Structure formats: C-alpha cells, structure tokens
Amino acid sequence: xxxxxxxxxxxxxxxxxxxxxxxxxxxxxxxxxxxxxxxxxxxxxxxxxxxxxxxxxxxxxxxxxxxxxxxxxxxxxxxxxxxxxxxxxxxxxxxxxxxxxxxxxxxxxxxxxxxxxxxxxxxxxxxxxxxxxxxxxxxxxxxxxxxxxxxxxxxxxxxxxxxxxxxxxxxxxxxxxxxxxxxxxxxxxxxxxxxxxxxxxxxxxxxxxxxxxxxxxxxxxxxxxxxxxxxxxxxxxxxxxxxxxxxxxxxxxxxxxxxxxxxxxxxxxxxxxxxxxxxxxxxxxxxxxxxxxxxxxxxxxxxxxxxxxxxxxxxxxxxxxxxxxxxxxxxxxxxxxxxxxxxxxxxxxxxxxxxxxxxxxxxxxxxxxxxxxxxxxxxxxxxxxxxxxxxxxxxxxxxxxxxxxxxxxxxxxxxxxx
Amino acid sequence: xxxxxxxxxxxxxxxxxxxxxxxxxxxxxxxxxxxxxxxxxxxxxxxxxxxxxxxxxxxxxxxxxxxxxxxxxxxxxxxxxxxxxxxxxxxxxxxxxxxxxxxxxxxxxxxxxxxxxxxxxxxxxxxxxxxxxxxxxxxxxxxxxxxxxxxxxxxxxxxxxxxxxxxxxxxxxxxxxxxxxxxxxxxxxxxxxxxxxxxxxxxxxxxxxxxxxxxxxxxxxxxxxxxxxxxxxxxxxxxxxxxxxxxxxxxxxxxxxxxxxxxxxxxxxxxxxxxxxxxxxxxxxxxxxxxxxxxxxxxxxxxxxxx
Numbered sequence: 134x135x136x137x138x139x140x141x142x143x144x145x146x147x148x149x150x151x152x153x154x155x156x157x158x159x160x161x162x163x164x165x166x167x168x169x170x171x172x173x174x175x176x177x178x179x180x181x182x183x184x185x186x187x188x189x190x191x192x193x194x195x196x197x198x199x200x201x202x203x204x205x206x207x208x209x210x211x212x213x214x215x216x217x218x219x220x221x222x223x224x225x226x227x228x229x230x231x232x233x234x235x236x237x238x239x240x241x242x243x244x245x246x247x248x249x250x251x252x253x254x255x256x257x258x259x260x261x262x263x264x265x266x267x268x269x270x271x272x273x274x275x276x277x278x279x280x281x282x283x284x285x286x287x288x289x290x291x292x293x294x295x296x297x298x299x300x301x302x303x304x305x306x307x308x309x310x311x312x313x314x315x316x317x318x319x320x321x322x323x324x325x326x327x328x329x330x331x332x333x334x335x336x337x338x339x340x341x342x343x344x345x346x347x348x349x350x351x352x353x354x355x356x357x358x359x360x361x362x363x364x365x366x367x368x369x370x371x372x373x374x375x376x377x378x379x380x381x382x383x384x385x386x387x388x389x390x391x392x393x394x395x396x397x398x399x400x401x402x403x404x405x406x407x408x409x410x411x412x413x414x415x416x417x418x419x420x421x422x423x424x425x426x427x428x429x430x431x432x433x434x435x436x437x438x439x440x441x442x443x444x445x446x447x448x449x450x451x452x453x454x455x456x457x458x459x460x461x462x463x464x465x466x467x468x469x470x471x472x473x474x475x476x477x478x479x480x481x482x483x484x485x486x487x488x489x490x491x492x493x494x495x496x497x498x499x500x501x502x503x504x505x506x507x508x509x510x511x512x513x514x515x516x517x518x519x520x521x522x523x524x525x526x527x528x529x530x531x532x533x534x535x536x537x538x539x540x541x542x543x544x545x546x547x548x549x550x551x
Numbered sequence: 552x553x554x555x556x557x558x559x560x561x562x563x564x565x566x567x568x569x570x571x572x573x574x575x576x577x578x579x580x581x582x583x584x585x586x587x588x589x590x591x592x593x594x595x596x597x598x599x600x601x602x603x604x605x606x607x608x609x610x611x612x613x614x615x616x617x618x619x620x621x622x623x624x625x626x627x628x629x630x631x632x633x634x635x636x637x638x639x640x641x642x643x644x645x646x647x648x649x650x651x652x653x654x655x656x657x658x659x660x661x662x663x664x665x666x667x668x669x670x671x672x673x674x675x676x677x678x679x680x681x682x683x684x685x686x687x688x689x690x691x692x693x694x695x696x697x698x699x700x701x702x703x704x705x706x707x708x709x710x711x712x713x714x715x716x717x718x719x720x721x722x723x724x725x726x727x728x729x730x731x732x733x734x735x736x737x738x739x740x741x742x743x744x745x746x747x748x749x750x751x752x753x754x755x756x757x758x759x760x761x762x763x764x765x766x767x768x769x770x771x772x773x774x775x776x777x778x779x780x781x782x783x784x785x786x787x788x789x790x791x792x793x794x795x796x797x798x799x800x801x802x803x804x805x806x807x808x809x810x811x812x813x814x815x816x817x818x819x820x821x822x823x824x825x826x827x828x829x830x831x832x833x834x835x836x837x838x839x840x841x842x843x844x845x846x847x848x849x850x851x852x853x854x855x856x857x858x
Contacts, residue, residue, distance in 0.1 A: 201608040226609040371694040
C-alpha cells in the first residue's frame with residue numbers, strides 16, 4: 134500500500150472538501166493495442182497528484198491468459214481496460230465487480246457508448262463501462278480513383294458501387310487492385326465484413342448470441358459479393374492467407390483502391406504514411422444510404438477481488454477518463470471517445486475523418502457471445518475457416534456448401550457453451 | 552604395433568565397492584534426481600491431475616473423472632490432428648534422415664573444405680523455429696515473397712500462385728523448411744557415428760575387392776545403427792510435437808488441415824480455455840510418443856544384437 138505524507142494544509146483541505154479521500158495507488162492493465170493513448174491518459178491522471186494509477190501494458194494475445202493466471206494467484210490487477218468482447222465471459226466467471234450503482238450515478242451515463250454497455254451488461258448488472266472505441270470504416274485511395282477516372286471525393290456507398298469502383302481501379306495495371314480484405318483473419322472480418330451484413334438488415338448471430346445466422350439470406354449474399362470480387366481478380370492473391378498481418382499494411386502500400394478497415398487506421402496512416410491521399414466513409418449496406426459498424430474497443434472493469442479501499446480511487450480515474458480532458462487525450466491518440474455528448478468537443482481540431490469514425494462508433498454494434506474467442510477470433514474457429522472457404526470458393530455451389538457446413542459448426546460451438 | 556580395437560566389447564574389470572560407496576553414489580546423483588522430480592515428475596503428475604478435472608482458465612476446477620478421456624475418444628478434430636501429425640512425421644522423418652545421411656557421408660572425411668561445408672549445413676539449426684518460420688512465411692508470401700514472384704518471372708507459372716492456400720504445396724513448403732533447418736543437426740549425430748567406424752574395416756574390405764555400395768551396405772550401415780537410432784527417435788519425437796511452423800506459417804490452414812496434435816492442445820488450452828481437456832490430450836499424446844519410442848528401440852536393438 135502506498136501512503137503519502139500529507140501536510141497540515143492538505144489535511145485541512147481534505148476535511149473541508151467533502152468526498153476528498155486519502156491517496157491510493159491502484160494497478161491497471163491495458164492490452165498492447167492501447168499503448169498509444171493509455172500511458173498518456175495515466176500520466177495526465179497521475180500528474181493531478183491525488184491518486185496514483187500504476188499502468189502495465191500486456192501483449193494483446195496474452196492478456197486473457199495472463200489475467201486468469203494472476204487472478205488464480207491472487208495478484209489480479211485492480212482494474213483492467215479489457216477488449217469489450219471479453220466482458221461477458223469474464224463477468225460470468227465471477228471475475229468482475231458489479232459497477233451498476235456507480236455507472237447509474239454518472240450524470241452523463243445516457244451518453245456513454247451503447248454498444249460497449251450492451252456487452253458490459255450481464256443479467257441486468259453492469260460489469261464493464263465504455264473506455265475506448267474503435268469503429269469500422271471503409272477507406273478509399275483518392276489518387277487511384279482519380280487515375281481510374283472516378284470522382285476522388287465520392288467514396289462508395291453501396292455494394293454495387295464498391296464492386297464497380299474496384300473494377301475500374303483494378304483495370305489500371307497489373308500491380309493495382311480494386312479491393313483488399315484479410316481473408317484468413319476472424320477478428321478482422323467480424324470487424325469489417327459483418328457490418329456489410331448488418332447494414333443490409335441481416336444478422337450473423339441472434340441478439341442473445343445463442344443462434345448462428347451465417348446461412349441467413351443477407352449473410353450469404355454478402356459472402357457472394359466478396360466471392361464475386363475475388364473471382365473477378367479484384368483482390369490480391371495474398372488475401373486468401375492473410376491472418377491479419379496485412380490488415381493495415383496492404384492499403385497503406387498505395388496500390389489498393391478500397392479496403393474496409395477501422396478508425397485506428399486514420400491515426401496510423403496520418404502518422405506513418407502522410408503522403409497517402411485517402412478518404413473515409415461508412416461501411417455500406419447492399420442498398421445505398423444504409424451503413425453499419427462494429428463498435429470495438431475496450432471496456433474498463435474492476436476485478437472482483439479488488440480491495441474496497443481502492444474503489445473510490447479507481448472510480449475517480451474512470452471519471453477523469455470521461456472528463457473532456459480525458460476524452461481529448463483518447464481522441465488525439467487514435468482511440469474514439471466513448472462519451473457521445475462531448476465527442477465533438479474532444480475531436481475538435483482533428484482531421485474531419487475522425488468525425489465520421491465517431492459517428493460510426495456511436496451507431497455501431499457489438500455481437501454478444503460468451504464464446505467469442507472460440508467462435509470468431511480463433512484462427513481455427515468456424516467463423517474464419519468458413520468465410521475463408523466461402524470467399525475463395527470456385528463456384529456458388531461450393532460457397533453454399535461451405536456456408537452450410539460453417540453454420541452447423543458455429544451452432545455446435547455455441548451449443549457446447551450453454 | 553598392435554592397437555586395441557576400440558569396438559572390442561570386453562567388459563572392463565569391475566572394481567569392488569563398499570556399501571558406503573553405494574550410498575555415496577546415491578548422494579552424487581541426488582541433484583539429478585531432484586531435477587527430474589521437480590521438472591519432470593511433478594509437472595507430469597499435475598498434468599494427469601488436471602486431466603481428470605473440468606479446469607477452466609478462470610473459475611474453479613471441478614472433478615469429472617474420466618469424462619475428458621471419454622470425450623476425446625469421440626473428438627474427430629483431435630484424431631484428424633493426430634492423423635495429420637503422423638503424416639507429417641513420416642514425410643519429415645524420411646526426408647530428414649535421407650538428407651542428413653547424405654550430408655553426413657559428404658562431410659565425414661577430413662579435408663580442407665569439409666569444415667566449411669559442415670558449418671554451412673549446420674548453420675540453419677541454430678536459428679530458432681519461430682524465426683525460421685517467419686522467414687519462410689515471408690519467402691512463401693504470394694505478393695511480397697520470393698517463390699511465387701520468382702516462379703512467375705521465370706515463366707514457370709502464368710499467374711502468381713499462392714502456395715500457402717492449397718494443402719499440398721503448403722504442406723511441402725513447411726516440410727522442406729523443416730528439412731532445411733534440421734538436417735544439419737541429424738547430420739552431426741550420424742557423422743559422429745561414421746567417424747567412429749575404424750578405417751581398417753573399410754580398408755580390409757577394399758583389399759578384399761568390395762565396391763563402394765557393398766562397403767556401405769555391409770560395413771557402414773550396420774556400424775552406424777546406434778547413432779542412427781538416436782537420430783531417428785529424436786526426429787520422430789520432435790516431429791510428433793511439431794507446432795511452431797504450422798502455427799506461424801499456415802495458422803493451421805487451409806481449412807484447419809494442418810492443425811497438429813500439439814496445435815490442437817494449444818487451442819483447447821489457451822484459445823478455448825479448457826485446460827483440463829488440453830491436459831488429457833497431452834497425456835494421450837505422451838503415451839503415443841512413449842509407445843513409438845519403445846517400438847523404435849526394439850526394432851533397432853534386436854537387429855543390433857546379432858552382430
């Protein structure tokens with residue numbers, strides 16, 4: 134435990150100001166994806182000198198294991214910025230503290246990201262509060278649009294437009310391709326492919342997460358839309374075996390016309406590829422005018438075993454993150470703000486492309502399932518193996534066969550969990 | 552001058568030991584026993600203990616007896632993974648042993664250039680499997696690698712072919728990588744066996760008029776059996792435990808066809824968080840490996856006994 138000698142004046146101030154508490158130190162973890170914004174946020178918080186957050190950054194693929202081992206050994210971090218999709222699984226294992234009362238006491242509770250809250254809520258209790266956001270977006274290369282004789286300021290707004298524009302760009306030369314997606318990456322495709330289905334009134338999973346809906350008509354049509362672009366040679370051959378390693382890099386290379394991606398890409402492209410002239414739009418539905426997004430990012434959670442004395446300090450930290458200052462630090466470092474009412478203020482002065490991200494975030498959705506890792510993220514899970522087989526199938530019949538098999542496999546993984 | 556033949560198996564005279572000496576012997580091996588207990592027997596016991604529980608990564612383990620083993624029996628994906636592992640072990644072992652033997656024959660004699668070749672052949676062994684796999688993943692990449700663009704440039708293929716997208720080329724690509732990486736290791740083992748064969752034998756056979764192949768068949772092969780057996784067992788055990796290369800280069804794809812037994816255990820334990828089930832799979836794999844090693848030792852020992 135961390136004690137600070139306090140001067141008489143500070144003691145007096147503490148007595149005078151209600152709610153002022155003794156300084157506490159608490160530990161907090163974040164996955165490596167948050168290594169841009171989180172250290173800056175913690176630094177700003179600690180600089181206020183009230184409490185001290187002790188930050189540890191954990192490699193993204195090891196976070197769950199590491200947390201579970203630490204938790205079993207009684208050394209779990211006091212708080213954790215957790216990939217929001219894991220919130221239900223952690224909560225159902227009894228690892229998390231019920232934050233309902235604290236959450237409802239926040240005056241801006243109603244403006245917090247709904248998507249984050251929906252996965253952060255289990256059986257009516259809130260275990261995870263929105264912390265950082267990442268939305269799905271469609272990127273297009275303006276220079277290539279211009280070369281292909283298309284309007285560089287007009288991004289695609291329906292499936293048909295994506296396909297038409299991609300065709301025009303692929304026709305430029307042998308080294309230029311119309312479209313890119315990571316064809317063997319489960320996480321990338323729930324993030325960027327599922328929105329195509331959602332924006333067309335289709336589903337991937339039922340609302341309660343207990344029924345796989347990969348064989349529903351809109352999902353099959355979306356899969357066939359990708360398959361058609363692959364068959365037309367609009368997609369580089371490497372896509373078939375890309376497990377996500379090229380998710381960002383392929384478009385950044387400059388020879389791809391259109392690629393679905395995420396808001397994280399805006400910051401990374403602007404910093405690392407300042408010469409790339411690109412536009413950002415929503416991931417469209419089959420029909421023009423509809424769009425959707427995956428609402429990704431982190432929820433903040435408190436371990437069930439955290440010392441009661443530290444709770445007020447952690448809550449203070451969360452409130453700091455929700456303050457205009459905190460939300461601005463997030464926005465400036467590549468994470469979308471999660472407080473809708475001040476998002477615009479936090480994003481002020483930033484690239485207008487961030488505003489599209491924020492809007493996508495605010496209307497994004499997150500599929501709920503306790504077996505997300507098994508079902509979706511695992512590189513050997515049914516979601517990615519099915520999509521891979523179907524996207525690159527040589528005929529519509531093979532594609533339907535793959536989807537049928539995959540639907541059954543997904544359902545059996547879900548059934549095994551309940 | 553008469554030299555003692557090093558392969559004579561006359562037993563050295565056994566010195567008489569006192570009882571006290573026996574106890575001292577035990578004391579001397581105690582550190583080794585302690586190491587085995589702490590780092591082998593205890594973890595093994597814990598694995599067996601976990602395998603009879605429903606052991607989630609988070610939450611409390613629950614005793615379920617032999618349920619995991621029962622479930623394993625009907626788990627098609629495990630048997631598929633095991634079948635693939637056996638296929639890979641066959642391909643890798645045949646490939647590795649032939650290449651290693653050939654290399655060993657080439658570099659066994661002392662010469663000016665052989666030191667260079669020995670080092671060159673052994674060099675890939677010192678790279679880790681992970682880094683070698685990453686290198687290979689890049690070389691095999693259809694867009695930015697070497698193989699596909701080179702094949703297209705040389706006019707061997709019309710379009711760039713993604714060799715990692717189909718089972719057969721993907722499988723051989725990884726197997727060739729393993730042969731490239733590991734052949735030097737087995738070469739050294741076999742070479743040390745070759746060098747231990749007294750030159751007199753070869754010379755005597757040559758005087759008797761035996762040709763190269765006869766000498767190889769009737770002198771070299773029988774006398775190199777022991778080190779060869781060691782190389783074979785190491786190779787089979789290593790291949791049965793293959794994981795890194797299939798995880799890094801292929802992610803078990805295409806369509807999970809290259810998921811090995813250890814990969815399946817990894818997935819169960821650290822992706823699905825079923826540690827108990829993963830432990831049960833480990834125990835079964837251990838038993839299979841044990842059986843394979845015993846069979847190999849038997850086969851090679853029986854033949855060796857008639858010399």
